[in-house]
Amino acid sequence: MLWIMRVSGFFSAAMLMIILSPSLQSFPPAEAIRSSHFDGYLRFPGQIPTAGDSNRFSFRKSPAFRNGDECSSGDRKSTVCDPSLVHIAITLDLDYLRGSIAAVHSILQHSICPENIFFHFLVSETDLETLVRSTFPYLKFKVYYFDPEIVKNLISTSVRQALEQPLNYARNYLGDLLEPCVRRVIYLDSDLVVVDDVAKLWTTNLNSRTIGAPEYCHANFTKYFTARFWSSDEFSDTFSGRRPCYFNTGVMVIDLVKWRRFGYTQKIERWMEIQKIGRIYELGSLPPFLLVFAGHVARIEHRWNQHGLGGDNVKGSCRALHPGPVSLLHWSGSGKPWVRLDTNHPCPMDRVWAAYDLYGPSP
Numbered sequence: 001m002l003w004i005m006r007v008s009g010f011f012s013a014a015m016l017m018i019i020l021s022p023s024l025q026s027f028p029p030a031e032a033i034r035s036s037h038f039d040g041y042l043r044f045p046g047q048i049p050t051a052g053d054s055n056r057f058s059f060r061k062s063p064a065f066r067n068g069d070e071c072s073s074g075d076r077k078s079t080v081c082d083p084s085l086v087h088i089a090i091t092l093d094l095d096y097l098r099g100s101i102a103a104v105h106s107i108l109q110h111s112i113c114p115e116n117i118f119f120h121f122l123v124s125e126t127d128l129e130t131l132v133r134s135t136f137p138y139l140k141f142k143v144y145y146f147d148p149e150i151v152k153n154l155i156s157t158s159v160r161q162a163l164e165q166p167l168n169y170a171r172n173y174l175g176d177l178l179e180p181c182v183r184r185v186i187y188l189d190s191d192l193v194v195v196d197d198v199a200k201l202w203t204t205n206l207n208s209r210t211i212g213a214p215e216y217c218h219a220n221f222t223k224y225f226t227a228r229f230w231s232s233d234e235f236s237d238t239f240s241g242r243r244p245c246y247f248n249t250g251v252m253v254i255d256l257v258k259w260r261r262f263g264y265t266q267k268i269e270r271w272m273e274i275q276k277i278g279r280i281y282e283l284g285s286l287p288p289f290l291l292v293f294a295g296h297v298a299r300i301e302h303r304w305n306q307h308g309l310g311g312d313n314v315k316g317s318c319r320a321l322h323p324g325p326v327s328l329l330h331w332s333g334s335g336k337p338w339v340r341l342d343t344n345h346p347c348p349m350d351r352v353w354a355a356y357d358l359y360g361p362s363p
Helices: 094-110 129-137 166-177 198-202 226-231 233-237 257-263 264-277 284-294 337-342 352-353
Strands: 003-006 017-020 085-091 117-121 140-145 184-188 192-194 211-213 251-257 329-330
Touching: 003 251, 085 094, 094 117, 094 192, 094 337, 117 166, 129 140, 166 184, 166 264, 184 198, 184 226, 184 257, 184 264, 198 251, 226 233, 251 257, 264 284, 337 352
Parallel strands: 085 117, 085 184, 117 140
Antiparallel strands: 003 017, 184 251, 192 329, 211 251
């Protein structure tokens, strides 16, 4: 049975409770968020790695997960075009590399058929493939170089410098970067862990939509754009005839066939060009997605993006989980669990992330 964890309240969050999610009872291998798994994972090297030299990273080797008898043989050779594969795209940025490795580890550990997952790693550093292969010897993956020059002149300043990094915009170009035979992909941010079988997310019915994501219609949608945007009929009429809701672009299921057919990369780029001329939003890569897709998103259960665990975009204060079941925990916001753990100022939920952290030498 799969056990998941939530927090009873912000100030009582240290008293983590383990609760059974009935909808996940059929999934036996995902017993990852148990307190016993925290033992031995909270000791970190004193030196926090920084960008600039990937050789400074040391990760323990992940075990080979074989979770389901019904899965195809892990020894079977499959190409990226194999129709039985689940495709996941994630960036490998040196500043977030530790998070990306933990995300991959969590996906493999909780997948019934990890042998069927193919990872598409988007990089702007060219020497990370060896590191990935040494950490995950049995992983099916391919590394794609994303040239920062593609978006260099399109990126505008944001409320947080991390949101201005070129690799943050690689998700806009998945239709171009990935092979044409890849018809669907799950895009995931680097600051999350999956605690359910990702194949359930993969099989989401998008109906006629191009992307699917958890929506949050109670959020104040107007705050994602400036007064200049809302005061201009030309801009604000963009949402005429649709009911726009906020969604987080860190977890998306994307129909790449439709994406390519309707040229969504170019539509997003156009809004980024407008932003450069007259500032219409303050955040990074999110608002162009809202402008293009808000109101036209296939709804996915909130359990697949329990976001905001990194706090706001400035202070990164501790936050508890939202009510409800959990399949994916997301440290969106400025506070990242590996930083808070290393500086000995962790939030309660950061210790859940630590169970998947592979950073450091083998014990």
